[in-house]
Amino acid sequence: MMFRKPSNAGENITKEATPLTDEEIEMSDDEEPAGDSKFDLYEEEFHTRPPMANIFNKLAQYTGGIEPTSGETKKLKEKSSNKLGTILGVYFPCLQNIFGVLFFLRLVWIIGVSGTALGFVIVFVCCCSTMLTVLSMSAIATNGKVPAGGSYFMISRSLGPEFGGTVGILFYFGTTVAAAMYIIGAIEVMLKYIVPKASLFGPIELDENIMFNNTRVYGVILLCIMMSCVFIGIKFVSKFSTISLACVLCSILCVYIGIFVANPSRSLRVCMLGDRLLNRSVVLDKEANNTFRCTKDINGPLYKLYCRNGTKDLNDEACKYFKENNVTEFPAIPGFYRPLLKDGFFQNYYTTKGSLYGEPGKEPHLDKGQSPSVSDIYISFTILIGIFFPSVTGIMAGSNRSGDLANPQFSIPLGSIAACATTSFVYLSAVIFFSATVEHTVLRDKFGGSVGEGLIVAKLAWPNEWVILIGSFLSTVGAGLQSLTGAPRLLQAIAQDNVIPFLEVFKVTTKRGEPLRAQALTFFISFLGVLIASIDSIAPLITMFFLMCYGFVNLATALNGFLQEPSWRPRFKYYHWTTSLLGLILCIALMFVSSWYYALVAIALAGGIYKYIEYRGATKEWGDATRGFQMSAAKKAILQLGDKPVHTKNWRPQILILINLDETCTKMSHPKLIDFCSQLKAGRGLTIVGTVIEGELGDKKSDSIIAKETLNRAIRDKQIKGLSEIVVASNVIEAIKILCQTSGLGNLRHNCVMVSFPEEWANDKSHIKWKQFMATLRVCQASDLAVLVPKGIDQFPYRKSKKQSANVPSDGPVEMTGTVDMWCIVHDGGLLLLLAHLLIRARAWGKCELRVFVVASEKDNTITLKKEVIRFVYDLRINAQVEVVELDQADISAYAFQRTMDLNMRKKILEDMNLRTVDTKREFQAILDKHHVAAGELTMMTNINDTSPDLPFSPLPTINVDVHENQPTEKTEETVLDEDNHPDENKESMNSHISKLKSSNTEQTLILTPDSTPLQNQRSVTFAAPTLDLNNARGDMAPEKINEFTFSPGAMHGLKQTKTGRRMHSAVRLNEMIRSRSSNASLILVNLPGPSKNESSDYNYMQYVETLTDGLARVLFVRGTGKEVITAFAE
Known part of the structure; x- marks a missing residue:
């Protein structure tokens, strides 16, 4: 019988060997409890948890540390x-x-x-x-x-x-x-x-x-x-x-x-001249068989050593010292003697190298046998x-x-x-x-x-x-x-x-x-x-x-x-x-x-x-005291923080990164999100890398372990101070909500959520990507969390790592040059400016200059506003160029008009034509790309008449749209498509147009007239009605009186009165403005528009954001909470 503890798949953190091993345990027949009726209640547990008798047996045999081999185990038994x-x-x-x-x-x-x-x-x-x-x-x-x-x-x-x-x-x-x-x-x-x-x-x-x-x-x-x-x-x-x-x-x-x-009788006798102990070799009389003679006798060895025959030696310093001091002979080890202990109890002889003990400043005579009284090193208490x-x-x-x-x-x-x-x-x-x-x-x-x-x-x-x-x-x-x-x-x-x-x-x-x-x-x-x-x-x-x-x-x-x-x-x-x-x-x-x-x-x-x-990266986990101290300190710090609101001066971006993993949970969809977050590490905030696994927790437990190790490896590779968080749930959107709301602890939790913009959202026929993205925005808005949305994340710079994992890309730039442009449109508490400043401090963006563009209206005094912004940036101690851009209130352009019509018609016509999403995008994107201005008119045209192997059927109808200005119109009652209305009411009329459009196999033209009557056998579509309701529009002009290549100012006015039109017009105008000034910028930071409360308008919202960033390579959308996160004041 084999018992097995579930292995931690994907977890390669090295742990100390334990007696409760996660390897298979072979049990002998006499150890098997299966046949014992006393264990029937726990029969199912034995598949994952061995009986206690077996565990105690292994505990008794456990030696700890590095597990011995089978051969070593035999030797250990012999040595026991x-x-x-x-x-x-x-x-x-x-x-x-x-x-x-x-x-x-x-x-x-x-x-x-x-x-x-x-x-x-x-x-x-x-x-x-x-x-x-x-x-x-x-x-x-x-x-x-x-x-x-x-x-x-x-x-x-x-x-x-x-x-x-x-x-x-x-x-x-x-x-x-x-x-x-x-x-x-x-x-x-x-x-x-x-x-x-x-x-x-x-x-x-x-x-x-x-x-x-x-x-x-x-x-x-x-x-x-x-x-x-x-x-x-x-x-x-x-x-x-x-x-x-x-x-x-x-x-x-x-x-x-x-x-x-x-x-004293057992001891050698020593000789001292004055206070200097002499070497025994200089006291021995070699002429008398090395007899010990510690005397000043003129015939003794000491006199001969210090004062040789001759007048020169008599005046020598050594000879003078010999004559001025007495010679003392005494036993070196006299035995236990209390006065001896008392005399040297408090005396010390700290001195420098080469100095005499007790006679600092006097020169010793080493050649005269005084070395026993001379220090050979510097002496002090510390030494x-x-x-x-x-x-x-x-x-x-x-x-x-x-x-x-x-x-x-x-x-x-x-x-x-x-x-x-x-x-x-x-x-x-x-x-x-x-x-x-x-x-x-x-x-x-x-x-x-x-x-x-x-x-x-x-x-x-x-x-x-x-x-x-x-x-x-x-x-x-x-x-x-x-x-x-x-x-x-x-x-x-x-x-x-x-x-x-x-x-x-x-x-x-x-x-x-x-x-x-x-x-x-x-x-x-x-x-x-x-x-x-x-x-x-x-x-x-x-x-x-x-x-x-x-x-x-x-x-x-x-x-x-x-x-x-x-x-x-x-x-x-x-x-x-x-x-x-x-x-x-x-x-x-x-x-x-x-x-x-x-x-x-x-x-x-x-x-x-x-x-x-x-x-x-110390991968060992030994349950040490350091970890216990860290846990105690962390608990104390979190409790001290409590639920008090964070002061503006202490605010720092603490980011929850939402990353998608593949089915194997080993590769990330956008690993450069972690690179980008690491470039914000100057904020010294907490980073949490989270992902969602769809399914039941019991079935996906091993996947969650693999996913956690994948995220931890990426965190280590990019050297960010962060944690990983995994949520397993049957509903991904609900799991995202849980992750955004519950990650962190107390005040030590995220205040920003970073999620990549779904680049191919328009090609997602199931609409899962952009719906999950919109759900994330809504939960962040409801949870009072800031949102960071990098668009074009795969073109962002990456950080080189010595230990590069296989799932981390190594393509793209490492360092950027040029400018980082920040476009301030609405107040976000200064988060946009703070993030731009932190990015400039990172190595990847360190060679870029920061430029701040403030969007103002015609009513604002741009000169005064620019001075105020410059002063504000200066007070924040941030180096940046400041420019105020005025957004005029000119009438809607034809480009904006057509983009709005593209937005309204996209879901209504082409999806009902059963075109694939990629073909849908191709058709209406052509409307935006093929336009020209000639003789005072703005013409936009697209032709989809050519046969293509990628299209589901061929030939397709031709839709030509030509727009002329300054056409006479009359005021009529206007009913328009609005994202807050219910466009489904127009579906019946629209379907009738679509059915007729599909029934023809020849080149056809659809003309939308005020009475919504489609005119066949024409080669163009005319948006000329003063109203844009495709179901119940009324106008005073007959179709034959309308130039088929024009739309009237009334139509423009009607379009601007809708939320759809106003928002698309705003996105187009802002896009034109950003592209005119920041087309060559390395990175553009701009406010992310807030999502509508009505989920039926999410598709339109994605179009707005797409339009706002049309033609821009790297964009960071930022949506703050409105609370101040940066201050120029000391209190």
């Missing part, structure tokens, strides 16, 4: 009995990573230069930041099953793909650079303390550059050896980590034993924080092994907190013990020159310094191996999540499951880090990466805890969102305190990665 517990799985790995090289190489020096009090503060602040982060991490780790993937998985699933990808990259860089730091530390231990004679470029004491070059060479060699171990496989690294962990624990134990057994912080990182080592833990929700919090508490105690107690056990002047000896180039911690340890030297070297190498092993897998996890597309190449693994490509990149980055060759320089960089990572962990917990999402139910209760917020603040503060310029670089890098992921 070998899962790690809290101690071995979390506690010890965290200890190994936290106790790194800095504990052995830098902690003593930090205490010495900062003093006990400030040293304690430095360690305490760093430990607090990690402890607060561990608490936050524990809350996240216990909020659901923790699958394989570790800390990156937890962070990314808590903060979302943008933050997750950003933190993942920073965490990867931090781990990779930390590997370089461990290698540099291992080389420093080897060259300075284990094998000093291995230097390739001379004694390392002479010049720091010699040490740097040696570190680079040996560091690269060690890196290659360690990467070879990593290439061998993780098993080898795991075995070596056991040895490394034992070395770490043994070294720490020996140090603490050494603290308690330290006494010391940056150097020390990497020594407390590594708290996520346990969570990184979440896939190997038997109970991650129990082990990760307990083990991580225990490890953090243990290391914090060790570090804080070490500050006290080191300050009370070692002389402070010796603590400031960074490289142990005063004790014979030895490691101070090693000299303190019991039983021998070699325990610490070997242990610190191996532990450092082990930590580096852990970083080199974990970093590539972290990068592979990021690549497999596919949140950063260009990292996709790094998700490939070998047959053994090793991420070889990621390892190669890790090797290269670590190689660059090794070239830095200085722990003090590389440590602050690592500090930034880890602090950013820890800060985001605290941010995730703070957001989840504050929002209290229903899904936020962590088992770990010892946290609060305020503690997480404190951890976040502390991490940010430490970043800027340690190095503000590194902090800015890290934040800029994180911001760049975040915006890149956002730009490329």
